Amino acid sequence: MSSVLTSAFLPKYCLKNQSVVFTSSSSSSSSSSSSPLPIIPQFKASSVTTTEDEETHQSSLVIVPTVRTSKGVSIPPFLQRRRIPHKEKNSVQDFDLGEKRRPFLPTVFKLLDELVCNFVDPPLRISFDPKHVLAGNFAPVGELPPTPCPEIEGSLPAALNGSYIRNGPNPQFIQRGPYHLFDGDGMLHAITVAGGEATLCSRFVKTYKFDLERENGSPVILNVFSAFSGLLPSLARCAITFARVVTRQYDPRRGVGVANTSLALIGRKLYALGESDLPYAVKLTPAGDLVTLGREETFGEEFMSMTAHPKVDGDSGEAFAFRHSIRAPFLAYFRISADGVKSPEVPITSLNQAALVHDFAVSKNFAIFPDTQIVIKPTEVLRGRPPVVIDRAKVTKLGIIHRRAEDDGEMWWVDVPEFNMMHAVNAWEEDGGDAVVLVATNVLQVENVLERLDLVHSSMEMIKIDLKKKKIIFRRPISAANIDFGVINPAYVAKKNRYVYGGIGDPMPKIAGIVKLDLSRQDDSAGGDCTAAKRLFGPGCYGGEPFFVAKDAENPAAAEDDGYLVTYVHDENSGESKFIVMDAKSPNLEIVAAVKLPRRVPYGFHGIFVPAAAPPSPK
Structure with a gap:
């Protein structure tokens, strides 16, 4: 040899x-x-x-x-x-x-x-070629300690005293082989506002995978979206991985994820999340720095993962979450108390195939899960193909279960053809609790979601379901635009909300602007475009998911849209990045403040705002 x-x-x-x-x-x-x-x-x-x-x-x-x-x-x-x-x-x-x-x-x-x-490896397809995938502002950056941002246009509102943190993929090593956008190591970009001044900090989420590969000096753990580029290279990589595990070069029981998708406050702790692993606890220091505390193993057992999109009820402080698996049961649902204690899991045995369940929604009494055409077939690896595939013949469904269920005996499914839900915006109950309404994005060209995100069109839709008759009452789009990354005022999770804010893809995953949707423009008899306001960033300027920050979160009488929308925006013409603040109530989402950042912030995924008054994570 x-x-x-x-x-x-x-x-x-x-x-x-x-x-x-x-x-x-x-x-x-x-x-x-x-x-x-x-x-x-x-x-x-x-x-x-x-x-x-x-x-x-x-x-x-x-x-x-x-x-x-x-x-x-x-x-x-x-x-x-x-x-x-x-x-x-x-x-x-x-x-x-x-x-x-x-x-x-x-x-x-x-x-x-x-x-x-x-x-x-065969010649790299453009969607897996690092030279293409990591071009422009998708290229990774290094860590940045807390750094002042002295150039501020306008004034930063007092409501923003705290930290806006956004997660996203940022590979620590540029691979010679195939690479997918979803596979990069998680990096958190935090802008901390205090007394009208701002500080930027960028830190990797120090996952087990990150630390192992940093010590090794190169990638070690297989990337699920890009490692399987043909029969021979797939078998070769699997054999190398098997040999690494057998020789104790790494321990898959300690997690294989990158925590690059989102953030959440659960049980008074801040977490970075990615659905291929358990969450990682992160400490936000008073100076605006970010420190990874470790993997939260109380949320699961060996080889387990957790959704990157838990739902937190603002009234009770409870979090609701799930995990999906390649082995039966393919889906399990659970709760986490306001004190961070996980409840026993409810296996969803009625889901008869492994599917990529990326997100879900909760109302006051129910949890709603999608069963999409994005399925997981591990045997595809033996054919040299990725295990995540598209099954266009599959009839998509929504599953509904009581959110405090102790088993899946009450779980039932309703057919919703061609509804490939990627992100849920919110859900609530109507008609005296006899109906539930879901607002979510539907990927229309689902066959492109893994390889050609630029060809994907996401439709924001509203679906009303009769809980008594177990059938769809109506289903309709609420905007003709290509919209994803929809958010609401966090105080309205699981409650009926009027306003939705989303990113306008042009094309995805680049966000060319922000749209405000007014759901009151819908009624039971007719549909219509719900666009109430829009802000485009300008030629060559792209941002990401907006996040809503209330002007007075402690005031129960405040209007739902009385607050600010924040996000990062990058100017591809000048190479500069900014943190912008928009007035969510204004007719044109007026920019009230813009902070020039000391270096560019790559495009990413989901974020969160942590108020200055929020208790820090324990040591």
Whole structure:
């Protein structure tokens, strides 16, 4: 095997490198023109630094002396065994490579990863090519400690005293192989406002995956959306992963997620979330810094995950959540008390296929789950395809269960054809509790959701369901625009709300502006566009999900839309990013303040506002 690696793969790899540096560990080597020394690649993975946005890929080649067997077979040093002193018997074997000593097994696995990327992977499709996916303001940035933002247009309202934090993908390593936007490491961008002044801080969520790969110097754990690019590379990556687990290079029981999707306040703690893992607790310091405290293992057991979209009832402080799985039961529902104590799970056995349940909704008495055409088929990996696939023949449904149910005996499903819900906005009950209304986004071109987000059109829809007759009363779009990332005044979760604020995709996932929808423009007999106000960011300027911050959150008599909408906006013409504040009540969503940020903030996903008066996370 070593001779194959040395004579076949490695010389080809050498030709692919533009920059080659040769060194020798011994000037008295016995090599000659008749017995050339093997060339072993020394990989230096590209990582994100704190001073540069553009990454460089550096590889060097090292000539090392060989050891020959009695039959004259050359053995390169990374395959040689060395005598370990007794005191080192329990340590990982090291070998000398240039000036640094690297652990034996991690370096071998890193070499195998590179061989798969360079010789086994098919040509990268544009949707999985890091050069395309991470272009422009999708490119990662390094961490930024709390940094003042002195340039402010207008004045920051006192209601914003606190921190707006937005999560999003930001890979610490630029992969040579396939990469998907959803796979990047979570990075939190927090702007803290105090006394009219602002401070920006950007920190990675220090997940188990992040720390493991930082220590390893390169990616280790498979990315579910991009690792499977053909039969041979899929099998190769699975084999390498299996070998890493068997040799204890990593422990999948400790989580495999990136916590890159959203944030939530649950049980008086702040969490960063991603649906492939359990939440990670994060501490927000008085100075506006962010510190990862660790994985919240009280919310699940080994190998478990949790939704990135829990719902928090503002009146009770309870959180409602779920997890989906590739094994039966494919869905489980649970509650978390205001004190952070998780209730026993309710397995949803009536869901008969693994599906990507990304979000759900709760009303005062019910929880509503989607069953979409985005399904999970692990056996697809054996065909060299991603395990997440689209089943266009499947009839989509909504499932309804009492939100305090102790088992799924009361769970029932209603057909809602071609309703591929991605994000739920809100739900509430009407008609004396005999009907429930759901507002959510429906992905119309669902076949593009995994590879061509720029071709996706999201329709914001309202669906009313008769709880007695278990059928749809009506279903209609509430806007013709391409809208996603819908939010409401957080005080109205599970209550009837009038206003929805959403991002206008142009195209997705870039957000060209914010729209305000007035649901009172709908009635039971006729539909109509509910657009009440709109703010476009301007040519070449794109933002993200808005977040509503009430002017006076303690005033129960305040109007529902009496507050501000906040988000980050990036100008692709100038390369500058800003934090903008819009008046949610104004007819044109007037910008009342804009903070020029000390460096750009990449596009991302979901955010949260943490008031200054909110209690900090415990140490």
